Amino acid sequence: xxxxxxxxxxxxxxxxxxxxxxxxxxxxxxxxxxxxxxxxxxxxxxxxxxxxxxxxxxxxxxxxxxxxxxxxxxxxxxxxxxxxxxxxxxxxxxxxxxxxxxxxxxxxxxxxxxxxxxxxxxxxxxxxxxxxxxxxxxxxxxxxxxxxxxxxxxxxxxxxxxxxxxxxxxxxxxxxxxxxxxxxxxxxxxxxxxxxxxxxxxxxxxxxxxxxxxxxxxxxxxxxxxxxxxxxx
Numbered sequence: 001x002x003x004x005x006x007x008x009x010x011x012x013x014x015x016x017x018x019x020x021x022x023x024x025x026x027x028x029x030x031x032x033x034x035x036x037x038x039x040x041x042x043x044x045x046x047x048x049x050x051x052x053x054x055x056x057x058x059x060x061x062x063x064x065x066x067x068x069x070x071x072x073x074x075x076x077x078x079x080x081x082x083x084x085x086x087x088x089x090x091x092x093x094x095x096x097x098x099x100x101x102x103x104x105x106x107x108x109x110x111x112x113x114x115x116x117x118x119x120x121x122x123x124x125x126x127x128x129x130x131x132x133x134x135x136x137x138x139x140x141x142x143x144x145x146x147x148x149x150x151x152x153x154x155x156x157x158x159x160x161x162x163x164x165x166x167x168x169x170x171x172x173x174x175x176x177x178x179x180x181x182x183x184x185x186x187x188x189x190x191x192x193x194x195x196x197x198x199x200x201x202x203x204x205x206x207x208x209x210x211x212x213x214x215x216x217x218x219x220x221x222x223x224x225x226x227x228x229x230x231x232x233x
Contacts, residue, residue, distance in 0.1 A: 014028055014035060015028070016028050016032075048128065052125055055122060055123040055124075055125065055126075056122045056123075058122070059120050059121060059122045060096070060120075061099075061100055061105070061119065061120055062093060062096040062100075064119040064121035065094055065100065065108075066094050067118070068108070068114050068118065069094075071114075072113075076090055076091060076094070083104055083107065083108075085104070105119070127169055131168060135165045135166065135169055136165070138164060138165040138167075138168055138176075139162065139164070139165035141179045142157075142160065142161040142164040142165060142179050142182070142186075145180065145183040146186070146187060149187050149190075149191075151190075152194060160186035160187070160189075160190060161186075163182075163186065164182045164183065164186065167182070
């Protein structure tokens with residue numbers, strides 16, 4: 001029969017007393033540890049909540065909208081036309097006089113050229129230590145499994161491994177697929193790329209460098225020709 005301790009309701013149930021049996025002391029000690037861990041977890045969550053509030057203290061969708069329009073180098077007229085609203089209404093969105101409808105917010109985010117934190121004018125939440133540790137562990141595991149595959153170059157494993165590791169920060173631990181499953185998916189894509197004529201990420205970078213160098217040489221030849229034959233251009 002499992003041990004069942006019935007504490008005295010008149011006393012602090014987590015105080016170890018000399019009159020307790022060994023089983024009672026063990027039960028009390030475990031409960032003390034559980035209470036301490038729960039208290040630490042509460043303190044941690046309160047600190048993180050305070051950090052989030054601090055980062056979001058200047059949250060403003062109207063300011064984020066203005067910055068977004070500026071990044072795209074659009075006028076208010078152009079932005080209003082793109083969103084399908086009048087210029088007068090759009091100006092009120094930017095000034096904060098009118099709340100921006102959720103449909104317009106989703107329309108902007110669907111473009112994929114702005115992060116929701118930027119649109120809300122807030123700093124992103126920090127990556128907490130345990131999440132960072134999970135990202136590192138997931139990356140190392142993915143690199144080890146990918147290195148067992150028939151890679152053209154060892155560096156080819158880095159990009160897939162970063163994709164796999166980064167899912168922890170984006171989706172959370174509970175929603176991520178196992179590393180082994182994701183490695184199989186990434187290797188299938190990488191291997192298909194090899195079969196289609198890919199030659200490794202280092203090779204791609206070398207090829208790009210050669211193309212850029214050839215482009216610079218062509219521009220230089222054109223400049224030299226223009227100097228030598230001024231009237232030819």
